[in-house]
Amino acid sequence: MKGINLFKLSAGLWLLLQCMPAVGQRKNPEKSKSQPNVIIILTDDMGVGDVGAFGGKLVPTPHIDKLAASGLKLTHYYSGAPICSPSRASILTGMYPGRWNFVTYLDKKNHNKDAEQTDFLNPDAPSIARFFKNSGYATGHFGKWHMGGGRDVTEAPKFDQYGIDEHASTYESPEPDPLLTATNWIWSDRDSIKRWNRTAYFVDKTLDFMSRHKDQPCFVNLWPDEVHTPWVPEPGAGEEALKPQSEAAFKRVLKEYDIQIGRLIDGLKARGLFDNTIIIFTSDNGALPTFGGTRSGVYRGSKLSLYEGGIRMPFIATWPGHIPAGKTDERSELHATDLLPTLSKLSDVTLPAGYQGDGVDRSAVLLGKSSLRKKEMFWEYGRNTIAYAYPKGNGKSPQLAVRSGEWKLLTSHDGSNAELYNIVKDPAELNNVAAGETKKTDELSGKLLAWWKSLPRLDIQH
Structure with a gap:
């Protein structure tokens, strides 16, 4: 790529060598069987005001609320950025997205150039999926990617270069699922999987993947593209389609999304997987539009803003018998970059010796021991x-x-x-x-x- 100086190239090569697993680093099969599954549910553009358990009143969210009641709620969780691509990069790498030249959403090359950012995530970057894979996990990514691919970026690295075994993703990825991309765009009414069925499709993919890998622990990114605009709910019989930016359409989409979270939980329980699965439920960034601030709750701002409404997200963590149920932590700060070291610790995944992330191991917080974060965000x-x-x-x-x-x-x-x-x-x-x-x-x-x-x-x- 243009503009990478010798120092940055050397640093990248060093990081790549440090992140590559040694021959003896993989977990033995017996140990792998005892490790928990991990699912990161990354909702798209969900504000705290969208969730009943966090004070939301626009639409009842009984299934998400039930998930919250079975685990821990944090009220001081922060995304890595107020917009999708960099916020996702912060979770995958455990590093500030600016370290990999992610600043705003990825678009056409001219837009990326104007924004002074990269066209795709460097495959030399650390990857939580790769770290888990190297520790014996089966790894899947089902949903939105948006860290390279789509529009006129055709040379983005494939999923396997980030340590992902199986995937089903959208247009904004290097390998879009043909059932979701009948046309060369984010969505179309010609898609085989209709817009209103996408979350159900990703939930089904997740459950199928985990069912087929019961002999080993699974790490899954379940990253739906709801509740991002356009909101396209399934039309009722004889009903005209709702305007895709309207509050009425949003409410229908959020209601269906909540139902699908319930389907995921029920599916895990039916398969005997729920009790040994760590589930993280959060959002990539704040809501937009906010309907007069309602979707941001008490916070100022929205998506695209560094005020709290753009970066302070709903956060739920569950793991029966380990993460306390029915608890709300109203003081412990957690940052998106903390997920990589935290989930690695909880899952007994050894990080490469050369990995130097920006996150902090906050596993004690998730296990119920509230504490202040001693590192700036x-x-x-x-x-x-x-x-x-x-x-x-x-x-x-x-x-x-x-x-x-x-x-x-x-x-x-x-x-x-x-x-x-x-x-x-x-x-x-x-x-x-x-x-x-x-x-x-x-x-x-x-x-x-x-x-x-x-x-x-x-x-x-x-």
Whole structure:
């Protein structure tokens, strides 16, 4: 690729060598049988206000609420970015997405160039799926990918280069499922699997995959493309199709999505798999549109924003007999990059000696021991003014953010436009106290700008 200097190339090769498994690193079969299955359910564009268990009131979500009641809810879980592609990269790699030049959603090459980002995730990048596969897991990815492939990006690496054994994915992937892509676009009414049946299809794929691999533990990314627009519910008899951006259509889609989460849980129980399966339920980023902020709950902002509504997500973790049931943790912070080391620890998956992620092992939190995160969390959204004009109005945030304990700071790239919030006391980010807390503002601004300047840059020629 253009613009990769010798230092970055050397670093990439070093990381690749460190992440490759040694001959004796694979788990023995007997140990593998005792390891839990892992399913990461990554909902698309779901705000906290979409889920009843998190205070949502738009549509009842009884099945998701039941899942929450059987496990642990976290109210301070953060995605890696306020938009899909980088947020997904943070989960897969356990690293800030900017380290791999992911900043916004992947599109055509010209858009990616304008956004100063890559066209696909470098296959040398760490991969949670690869780490689990190298420890004896069968690995599957069912649902949206959006880390390379689609539009005019035809050379994106295939799924197996990230350690994924089986897959069924959408148009925004290197190997789209033909049943979902009758045309060269995200969806079509000519698709064999209709838009309203996609989540059911991915649930069926997950259950079938796990049923066929009962002799070994399974790691599955179940990443539906609901509840992302367009919302296309199944039309009733004699009913006209609802407008795909309307609240009425959204409510029907969310109701069906909740039903499919219930089908997944029932299917796991029927197969005797539920009790030894870690399930993570969350979202890649905030909601858009929010219907007047309703879908963001009490939080300011939406998808595309570094305010809480764009990055603070619903989060549920279940594992019967291990993760406490019916508990809500209202103080422990968890970041998307923490999932890789946390799930690895819970699953007895040994990480490569050379792996250096940005996440923290928070397995103790999931097992019920609440604690503060002793490491700052950083975000960027927007490397220039070309490709980052949204959202409009009050929800548009500065381009950089850091959370450190109870404090959250947002600034522009040069440190201007500082906004400081005590995020524990002011989760809605209504009271900017930067002017009265200059010492804390300066401290966090220094850390935030140093972090941002440390990220690699592609040499983009305009």
